[in-house]
Amino acid sequence: MYSVEEVRENYKRFPDAKIEKIARNESKGLRKEILTVLKDEIIRRQLNRSLISWVDSETQSFTGLERQSLIRKIQNQRCVKCSEKRKLYGFETHTVKSFLIGMSTSRNEQILCKPCGKQEKLNAIVMTFFAGWWSAKGFLLTPFTIFKDVINFLFIEKISDRILNGFVDDVTGSFRRYGTDDNVIYRLIKWKNKSDDN
Incomplete structure (x- = not known):
């Protein structure tokens, strides 16, 4: 399992399209600390802010x-x-x-x-x-x-x-x-x- 810092460095090297793909298609399976890294990367790159709302809605599961x-x-x-x-x-x-x-x-x-x-x-x-x-x-x-x-x-x-x-x-x-x-x-x-x- 990659550490948060390793993931952060990898995300910095990814092109914008890859970050958008991760946000839209893979965010549901990410650990909470990795979700924070993903959102930070979206903000840092000034990508569409709706991606953050998308990630939040995909990862806020129904419980109880x-x-x-x-x-x-x-x-x-x-x-x-x-x-x-x-x-x-x-x-x-x-x-x-x-x-x-x-x-x-x-x-x-x-x-x-x-x-x-x-x-x-x-x-x-x-x-x-x-x-x-x-x-x-x-x-x-x-x-x-x-x-x-x-x-x-x-x-x-x-x-x-x-x-x-x-x-x-x-x-x-x-x-x-x-x-x-x-x-x-x-x-x-x-x-x-x-x-x-x-």
Whole structure:
């Protein structure tokens, strides 16, 4: 691990574009003392001051009652798939698709109501069942994947908690910048579900 002074010297050598990239894309994972170095470098170079606001919003995580309240608000949104107002859960699906010479696997997370989430899981299991066996690796991985997704039906609450907490962590900056009203939450859930579909 680099010392604060080593990081400070490295940041001084970086071009402006690299500092901006670190502020926008990597600040969430930096230690607090390194964040101070990054902000100092932005000020020293007279870069756009909005970068400091960006860094602050990305790194000010939700904790305690604030996090619990936000997760309840997320759970009380309309389902982005069926538009029904039901409690939302985080669902995880896995698919295996095999070809004679290759195989692809995918893992998706979506935030949906229970009926839509279960349907997505069943669709993934059916897809894997019919498309997963057609290569040597697929032949080995398909039964494991199907078994895992079937067993996960027993742990919907636990998996949902992990996915919802991960979602809050991933979009903390967006919540800090745009608020946590229903429209913002709905759009961010929709964005998450689409980005995990790809």
